[in-house]
Amino acid sequence: MSRRSARDPVEFVEERLGGARGLRFLMSYVFPDHWSFLLGEVALYAFVVLIATGTFLALFFSPDLGTAVYHGSDPALQGQSISSAYASTLKLSYHVSGGLLMRQTHHWAALLFLAAITLHLLRIVFTGAFRKPRDINYFIGVTLLALAILEGFAGYSLPDDLLSGMGLAIAWAVAMSLPLIGGPFATALWGGRFPGTSVFESRLYIAHVFVLPAILATLIAVHLAIIMRQRHSQFPGPGRREDNVVGTPMWPAYALRSLGLFAAVAAVLVLMGGLIQINPVWLWGPYHPYLGTNGAQPDWYLGWLIGALRLMPNLEISVFGHTLVPNPFFGGVLFPTVVFALLYALPWLDRRFISRDPARHDLLQSPRENPRRTALAAAVFSAVAIVFAAGSADRMFFQFGFGYEGAIWFFRGAFLAIPVAVFVITRRICLELAVEREHPLRGWSGRIVARDASGGFAPVDAGSTISEASDHGGST
Amino acid sequence: MASRLWKALVVLVLWAWGALRPRRRARARRREVDPSRRDAGSPAWVERTLLGLLAAIPLSCAAFAVLYILDPNTQLLGLALGAALALLAAALILAGKRLLPQETKVEERPIPGDRQAVDEVLEQAHAATDGITRRGLLLGAAGAAGAGLTAAVAVPVVALGPGIEDQLSRTPWHAGRALVDEQGAPLAAAAIREGSFVTAFPEGADKENLDAPVVLVRVDPASLRASSERAGWAPMGILAYSKICTHAACAISLYRAPLSPSTQSRGPALVCPCHYSTFDVLDSGRVEFGPAGRPLPQLPLSIDAQGTLRAAGPLSGPVGPSWWGDAR
Numbered sequence: 147m148s149r150r151s152a153r154d155p156v157e158f159v160e161e162r163l164g165g166a167r168g169l170r171f172l173m174s175y176v177f178p179d180h181w182s183f184l185l186g187e188v189a190l191y192a193f194v195v196l197i198a199t200g201t202f203l204a205l206f207f208s209p210d211l212g213t214a215v216y217h218g219s220d221p222a223l224q225g226q227s228i229s230s231a232y233a234s235t236l237k238l239s240y241h242v243s244g245g246l247l248m249r250q251t252h253h254w255a256a257l258l259f260l261a262a263i264t265l266h267l268l269r270i271v272f273t274g275a276f277r278k279p280r281d282i283n284y285f286i287g288v289t290l291l292a293l294a295i296l297e298g299f300a301g302y303s304l305p306d307d308l309l310s311g312m313g314l315a316i317a318w319a320v321a322m323s324l325p326l327i328g329g330p331f332a333t334a335l336w337g338g339r340f341p342g343t344s345v346f347e348s349r350l351y352i353a354h355v356f357v358l359p360a361i362l363a364t365l366i367a368v369h370l371a372i373i374m375r376q377r378h379s380q381f382p383g384p385g386r387r388e389d390n391v392v393g394t395p396m397w398p399a400y401a402l403r404s405l406g407l408f409a410a411v412a413a414v415l416v417l418m419g420g421l422i423q424i425n426p427v428w429l430w431g432p433y434h435p436y437l438g439t440n441g442a443q444p445d446w447y448l449g450w451l452i453g454a455l456r457l458m459p460n461l462e463i464s465v466f467g468h469t470l471v472p473n474p475f476f477g478g479v480l481f482p483t484v485v486f487a488l489l490y491a492l493p494w495l496d497r498r499f500i501s502r503d504p505a506r507h508d509l510l511q512s513p514r515e516n517p518r519r520t521a522l523a524a525a526v527f528s529a530v531a532i533v534f535a536a537g538s539a540d541r542m543f544f545q546f547g548f549g550y551e552g553a554i555w556f557f558r559g560a561f562l563a564i565p566v567a568v569f570v571i572t573r574r575i576c577l578e579l580a581v582e583r584e585h586p587l588r589g590w591s592g593r594i595v596a597r598d599a600s601g602g603f604a605p606v607d608a609g610s611t612i613s614e615a616s617d618h619g620g621s622t
Numbered sequence: 623m624a625s626r627l628w629k630a631l632v633v634l635v636l637w638a639w640g641a642l643r644p645r646r647r648a649r650a651r652r653r654e655v656d657p658s659r660r661d662a663g664s665p666a667w668v669e670r671t672l673l674g675l676l677a678a679i680p681l682s683c684a685a686f687a688v689l690y691i692l693d694p695n696t697q698l699l700g701l702a703l704g705a706a707l708a709l710l711a712a713a714l715i716l717a718g719k720r721l722l723p724q725e726t727k728v729e730e731r732p733i734p735g736d737r738q739a740v741d742e743v744l745e746q747a748h749a750a751t752d753g754i755t756r757r758g759l760l761l762g763a764a765g766a767a768g769a770g771l772t773a774a775v776a777v778p779v780v781a782l783g784p785g786i787e788d789q790l791s792r793t794p795w796h797a798g799r800a801l802v803d804e805q806g807a808p809l810a811a812a813a814i815r816e817g818s819f820v821t822a823f824p825e826g827a828d829k830e831n832l833d834a835p836v837v838l839v840r841v842d843p844a845s846l847r848a849s850s851e852r853a854g855w856a857p858m859g860i861l862a863y864s865k866i867c868t869h870a871a872c873a874i875s876l877y878r879a880p881l882s883p884s885t886q887s888r889g890p891a892l893v894c895p896c897h898y899s900t901f902d903v904l905d906s907g908r909v910e911f912g913p914a915g916r917p918l919p920q921l922p923l924s925i926d927a928q929g930t931l932r933a934a935g936p937l938s939g940p941v942g943p944s945w946w947g948d949a950r
Contacts, residue, residue: 174727174729243690244696247699247700250700251700312896315872316896318871318943319869319870320870322942322943322945328945328946329945329946334780339831339832377731383657385728388731388733389731390730390731391728392658392728393726394724394726399718399719402714402715402718402722403718403719406710406711406714409711410708410711413704413707413710414704416700416703416707417701417708419700420697420698420700420701421697421701435835435871436821436835436865437873437875438873438875438895439875439895440875442895442896455869455870455896455897456898458913460899460913468946468948469915469944469945469946472943473869473913473914474870474943508731540895554898
């Protein structure tokens, strides 16, 4: 575009609304160059793919549990009584051109969305990016994670296939397990006793396609606005201080690179959606409360919850002949509540007990610089990871033949022991690395000698200049 | 008036001092290390490659469109659209990293935290209550009004759910009700053999109801360890248990039936595939392993003159996950 033709639209907007200054601010906004900063962007772009593919799916999906006898093209389901929700999912997969591509891309995008959010969270926690002034944006991020998990669960519960129904049965039991109010709460949510009616399907649908996406989109917008206002955090380096940001400006190079990342995320998801099968609902069959299948697994981001439900010993607390705390409460409510409470409390815990540092920080820390925080976070995440692994103990039995009951006892022990070991080992590693300062694999380990005027060699005390040099090398 | 002007002047001076100071300091420090740089100009191969990549995108998109109309094969559609997007990604990243000027810039970070402004806000806010004597009382009344309105708006939530008492406690099982299979055909006792696993429903009832499905298994009557009150519940060694797990409402769809003496150290058990709660068939559905907190409810059975299975009473306990309203 020539300079002149670009002038007209900018002038058009500026003369009516103003904002050229804002555009100038956006164009010169500086992004620090570090790969770990792309994780949040990947999540953002997966969300865009989810909105695009989800809109397509919503044109064909019918959120209705009314049943009819199936006479479609799948011979395995001929003559079965199936719901409109399931039938429309089958039709969308079999007969709508590109429908299956969109459905599978949507599902893969959901898995990537949550994976990127989770890795982004790990980056934030381990580099201390949740500290003041970013604590406020961190809370929004943790909320986004919780809502994204709910959104994903609502999504794969919609098609009314066997896996959907089994997942909803568990959700019903978890809702029922709330002490005292569980029964009224669950029946209110489901519009009656499980499996409920079309009323519930329509509530689930409106939550999945409108309420939760609207909240997610709003929070994402606020999340980004707050980042723009505070500017990105950055790792320490030459010329980098608390009160500046060093990196690539948005225009021109960063905008193109980031759009390139968007296209790359979309490309990978579309290729996966086309080539790698996911959730073939026609194989699972329709759901009826009296049907179940073995080796069933939820989407990965719910693995830690099914693991918690499976690990919990068969404890139920009752008083006066009433069940006060039903068993699913421990794994389905208490465990995720504790994990999210720890996440929400992290900025305060860090300020008060871990780093004991209430100051504002815009420079990030390397995990090794804060051994106590790194070790504690690693211990908590390892506990969650063990529970997550326990969720697949049945698959381990099918794949490797490990006895299921033994595996559960192993994971119960590991849940108590491994986090302690992880804490001790991580702390030790961080302390060792902090002493060495240099990365053990990339750091300089030799000596520099210089030849003097008389022809002799003398070692140069070059520790500081070498590390300066390697810092420069790393930043360009 | 004069004092207000004076205050404003002090604020202005303080603000100017605070606003200018970090910038002065920053300018002084930036002289130490200045990482900004700008490299423009790109090698010729970049432009050639970029042209090639951009030219291939419409081809890939055209392939997608043609396939969509002629042969909407999921794999090929995915390949065509994915290739177009991958080409676009390559072009954008190449342009962003090699074609356009590469810049490292330093941007000042605005650091908020103006105590003075906070004080002024508070002062102005509190000025609103000047001359009001019954501040606490008025605030309380306003709070009560707000709470009342919130409660009124929240009342329609009740409409979400019907009354739950009959919802959660009704049961289709009573003495004499015949057991039928999924197609509604009555189940003959002779049809239930040892090692088999049959799902049954109450005749004429809604199969989708959680109370409806039961599992029928048959064992050697001599091996039963049930209490004396359940002595007659398993005619011919045929046992009926609720098919809905007492842990999380999944359907019990696994049956561990040891076939050889080597595995008979543990008797037959009903297993839920969701969280592997394991219920002892011989011992009144006792929880043998897994998270379930209650035994599986058992349905007492009888066999009528035609040899058909019938219920001899209601289920022995509440079906499905526990909650406060269960009578244990």
